[in-house]
Amino acid sequence: MQTGYILFFLIFPIFSEGCCVGNRQEKRTGLQRDATQQHYRAVEGEMFIMPCSESVTRHMNVVCSRTGEGAEATSFVCGSEFPAEAKHSGKYTCSGSKLFFHLQVVKRSEFSLGCFQPEENSVELRVNVGGNISCPGLNCSSNTHVIWYKGNTNLSKPKRASCQRSGWLYLCQVSEYDTGVYYCDRQISEQGVIWTFRRAVNVTALPDKASYPPRIINPNGNITEKVELGRSHTLMCKVYFPFEKEFSREVLWYMNYDGNMENMILLPMEEPQQERVKFTEYKVIRRAIIKQVTPQHLNHRYTCTAGNTVGNSSVTIRLKEKIKVRLLSLVGYPVASLLLVAGIGIFLHVKWLEIQLIYRSHFQHGKHGKHDADEKEFDVFLSYTWSPPSAEVEGVLTLYSQRGPDSDEEACLSSIDPLNTEEDKSTQRPLEVLLPQVLEDRWGYRLCLLERDVVPGGAYTSDVVLAIQRSQMLICLLSADYLSDSNAVFVLESGVQALLQNSTFKLLLIWTSRASASLIQPDSPLPTLVQRALKVLPSLDWTSGKPARATSKFWRSLRKAMPDQRVKLVSLMQNQTHFILT
Numbered sequence: 001m002q003t004g005y006i007l008f009f010l011i012f013p014i015f016s017e018g019c020c021v022g023n024r025q026e027k028r029t030g031l032q033r034d035a036t037q038q039h040y041r042a043v044e045g046e047m048f049i050m051p052c053s054e055s056v057t058r059h060m061n062v063v064c065s066r067t068g069e070g071a072e073a074t075s076f077v078c079g080s081e082f083p084a085e086a087k088h089s090g091k092y093t094c095s096g097s098k099l100f101f102h103l104q105v106v107k108r109s110e111f112s113l114g115c116f117q118p119e120e121n122s123v124e125l126r127v128n129v130g131g132n133i134s135c136p137g138l139n140c141s142s143n144t145h146v147i148w149y150k151g152n153t154n155l156s157k158p159k160r161a162s163c164q165r166s167g168w169l170y171l172c173q174v175s176e177y178d179t180g181v182y183y184c185d186r187q188i189s190e191q192g193v194i195w196t197f198r199r200a201v202n203v204t205a206l207p208d209k210a211s212y213p214p215r216i217i218n219p220n221g222n223i224t225e226k227v228e229l230g231r232s233h234t235l236m237c238k239v240y241f242p243f244e245k246e247f248s249r250e251v252l253w254y255m256n257y258d259g260n261m262e263n264m265i266l267l268p269m270e271e272p273q274q275e276r277v278k279f280t281e282y283k284v285i286r287r288a289i290i291k292q293v294t295p296q297h298l299n300h301r302y303t304c305t306a307g308n309t310v311g312n313s314s315v316t317i318r319l320k321e322k323i324k325v326r327l328l329s330l331v332g333y334p335v336a337s338l339l340l341v342a343g344i345g346i347f348l349h350v351k352w353l354e355i356q357l358i359y360r361s362h363f364q365h366g367k368h369g370k371h372d373a374d375e376k377e378f379d380v381f382l383s384y385t386w387s388p389p390s391a392e393v394e395g396v397l398t399l400y401s402q403r404g405p406d407s408d409e410e411a412c413l414s415s416i417d418p419l420n421t422e423e424d425k426s427t428q429r430p431l432e433v434l435l436p437q438v439l440e441d442r443w444g445y446r447l448c449l450l451e452r453d454v455v456p457g458g459a460y461t462s463d464v465v466l467a468i469q470r471s472q473m474l475i476c477l478l479s480a481d482y483l484s485d486s487n488a489v490f491v492l493e494s495g496v497q498a499l500l501q502n503s504t505f506k507l508l509l510i511w512t513s514r515a516s517a518s519l520i521q522p523d524s525p526l527p528t529l530v531q532r533a534l535k536v537l538p539s540l541d542w543t544s545g546k547p548a549r550a551t552s553k554f555w556r557s558l559r560k561a562m563p564d565q566r567v568k569l570v571s572l573m574q575n576q577t578h579f580i581l582t
Contacts (some may be wrong), residue, residue, distance in 0.1 A: 011373075016441070022443075023037070025244040025299060032370060035257075036496070037100060037101065038051065038099070038101035038102070038196065039102045039193055039194065039195045039196065040102070040104070040195070040196050040198055040544040041103075041104045041106060041197045041198065042088075042105050042198055043106060043108060043110065043199065044084055044085060044086055044105050044107050044108060045198045046083070046084055046199065047083060047084070047122065047183075047200040047202075048081070048083070048084040048088075048105075048200065049079065049080070049081045049149070049151065049183055049198075050076045050077070050078045050079060050080050050082075050183075051078065051384070052079045052152055057198070061077050061078075062073050062077070062091040062094045062097060063076070063094070063095050064076055064077075064093065064095075064101075065092060065093060065095075066088075066091065066093050067090075067091050067092070072178075074088060074090070076092075078094060078152075078477060079152040081151075085105060086105050086107070088105050089103055089104050089105045090102070090103060091103075098473050102417070112175040117136070119198065120136035120137070120201070121136055121199075121201055121202060122133060122201070122203075122204070122378075123201045123202070123203050123204070124203075124204045124245075125178065125203060125205050125206065125210065126205075126207075127174050127176055127205050127207055128175075128176060129173065129174060129176065129208065130170060130171060130172050131170070131171045131174045132168055132169070132170050132172065133168065133169040133170075133171070133201055133203060134167070134168055135148075135167045135168070135184035135186060135199055135201070135203065136184075136199045136200075137197075138168075138186075139198060141188070141194075143186055143187060143188065144165040145186070145187070145276070146164065146168075146169075146184045146185065146186050147183065147185045148164055148169045148182060148184050148185075149183040149184075149185070150182050150183075151180065152182075152447065155169065155182075162251055169182065169184070172263065174205050175205065175321050177205075178203060178205045179203060179466055181203070181205055182200070183200055183201075184198070184201065185197070185198050185201050186199075195383050196406045206243070206245060206279075207242070207279060207280040208243070209242040209309075210241075210242035210243065210244050210247075210308055210309060210310050211310065212311075213306075213307065213308060213310045213311035213490070214239045214240065214242075214249075214306040214307065214308055214312075214313045215313065216237065216238060216239050216304060216306060216314070216315050216330065217238045217240060218237065218238040218261075219237070219304065219315050220315075221315060222315055222316050222317065223317050223318075224317065224318045224319070224320045226321070226479060227290075227293045227297070227319045227321065227322060228293065228321070228322050229293050229294065229295065230292060230293065230294075230320060231292070232289060232290060232291050232292060233288070233289070233293050234288070234289050234290075234468065235267070235287065235288040235302055235317070236285065236286075237251050237286050237287075237304035239251050239283070239304075239313070240277070240282070240283055240284075240310060241282055241283075241284060241288075242280060242308065242310075243279075243280050243282065244308055247308055247309055249272075249274060249306075250272075250307070251284050251285075251286035251304065251305070251306045252266065252269070252304070252305050252306075252307070253266070253267040253269055253288035253302060253303070253304055254267065254302070254303045255267050255301075255302055255303075256300060256303060257300055258299055264303065267290075268288065268289065269288045270286070270287045270288075270289070272284050272285065272286045275284040276508055284306070284308075286304070288302075290533070297319055298318075298319050298320065299539065300318075300394050301317070302316065302317050302318075302319070303316045309544050314321070315476055325524045351502075353533075354532055354536045356500055357496070357499065357532075357536050357537060358536050360503055360505075361499070361507065361536075361537060361538050362538070376468040376470060376471060376472050376567050377448075377471075378446050378448035378467070378470055378471040378472070379439075379446045379447075379472050379473060379566055380439060380445055380447050380448065380470065380471060380472070380473045380563075381448040381449075381467050381471035381473070381475070381495075381565055382435065382436060382475050382477075383433045383475070383476045383477070383491040383492070383495075384472065384477035384482065385479070430512075431477060431510070431512050431521045431542050435475075435477070435510075436449065439562075440554070441563070443559070444566060445562065445563075445566060446566070448467050448470065448471050450464075450467070453467070454467060460487065460490075461490065462480070464490060464494055465494055468491075468494055468498050472504070472505070472506065472563045472565075473505070473506040473507070473562070473563050474491075474505075474506070474507050475509075475510060476488075476491065476495065476507075476508075476509050476510070477510050477512050477513065478509055478511050478513075479512045479513040489526060492533075493529055495507050496529055497529070504564060506561070507537055508537075508539070508540070508558075509538070509539035510539065510540045510541075510542070510558075510563050511541050512542050512543070513543075538561065539553075540553055540557055540558060542553060545578075
């Protein structure tokens with residue numbers, strides 16, 4: 001029996017070639033059976049596909065369930081594949097049709113010696129050539145009539161070039177899509193019952209033999225990789241192998257001492273990673289790790305090799321020290337510079353008024369001072385407001401405004417040295433009284449006082465603006481009452497505008513009551529220009545009743561803040577005033 005089987009296998013290709021020419025199918029002959037009641041037999045452990053009736057499976061899924069008393073509930077969708085087990089034996093009925101069938105799963109041990117050969121259940125075929133598939137156990141039966149299926153498709157009605165002869169299926173040209181499970185049905189009659197013995201064959205389509213050596217994709221040629229000394233470095237080799245069944249896909253890393261290709265040692269490597277990327281090709285990745293890069297590693301070369309039956313491929317790389325350039329340095333510095341410039345721009349935009357006031361108050365007074373002094377009529381425009389005066393203060397004001405600089409009060413003050421450190425009771429007088437006397441009588445500056453030097457009856461705003469323009473400097477004695485007086489605030493605002501327009505103009509603030517001024521809330525809020533100017537303009541603090549040392553410091557600071565050049569009319573006006581009074 002075995003000898004006949006071998007001879008048939010040798011002679012069959014001759015007949016197969018002829019059947020492919022005409023694509024002829026073997027005439028179907030076999031036992032007649034009831035189409036509604038069928039009996040199937042399967043082998044335990046082999047794949048089995050639940051039979052389907054073509055008339056009922058076009059528009060719906062048919063479920064076949066096992067029936068019978070004491071039977072475990074088991075159901076399958078017709079056309080589904082599953083490994084046959086002994087527990088699947090039984091009678092099945094299918095929903096939506098009159099079809100019912102018996103399934104009997106037999107054990108492998110029940111086969112006679114020589115009728116079961118495990119290798120018959122697995123077949124490998126080469127693509128682009130013809131291939132034979134034999135039905136398992138065919139040599140143990142005299143019935144060679146076999147119907148072949150792939151899945152639930154009957155190959156007796158082929159849509160491709162194939163033919164069936166004596167239980168064999170011949171594929172005229174194998175393709176990669178021929179891989180799968182094939183079923184062969186052979187009818188057996190036992191005690192008047194026709195059984196369909198369904199066997200499964202696992203078919204694997206294999207590519208042609210390799211025709212090219214492995215392709216090393218990474219590293220892409222002989223290159224140099226940058227590394228950091230003292231840190232680990234991974235060498236990766238990515239290779240594409242053509243399919244070869246019996247050849248191991250091996251990728252190795254070697255280190256060549258001092259570049260000597262003959263002095264090579266194998267590097268410690270990780271396990272290779274293999275993946276089938278397409279039908280004819282595999283991808284293999286192999287890594288070697290240098291735990292700590294040293295300067296000696298920079299003198300060596302590293303080679304990745306891969307080979308197959310066609311040939312070998314290799315690439316060699318060298319290591320080069322990487323210059324440490326931190327990403328923060330590359331990105332951070334430009335960003336920080338941009339943010340700094342943007343911040344400075346925003347700051348200048350927001351604080352431009354304050355910057356102008358600071359610059360003009362501290363750095364512009366020395367330019368053209370003498371020339372401007374010749375064009376001015378007053379050295380200082382003194383602006384202040386009176387709090388409700390006491391009797392003593394009223395007397396002083398009356399004397400000063402009516403009797404002139406040669407009055408008894410002035411004679412008294414003329415004996416006072418503002419820079420003297422000895423305490424004097426005159427320092428208890430209000431600054432509104434004391435300051436005009438010191439500036440004019442002791443220091444020789446010409447003051448502009450609204451109540452004295454501006455002719456009544458004119459427009460107040462025009463008089464103030466004109467008086468500021470005719471003066472080298474504006475001094476404002478600030479207090480809570482001053483900031484609550486709209487006329488006084490107008491004088492201060494006009495002075496700030498003059499400072500912004502004239503680089504030689506000077507503006508000084510003297511706080512006579514800073515604490516009370518900080519708590520004042522005027523009926524109408526201060527102009528924005530005034531609010532911002534109060535924060536940056538130069539200022540002095542005066543509080544009556546201070547010790548003589550602190551008072552002396554005030555006068556010294558005031559003297560430094562005064563204009564360097566006096567108007568020429570000062571001496572002339574003083575002489576005129578003295579002549580009139582005498």
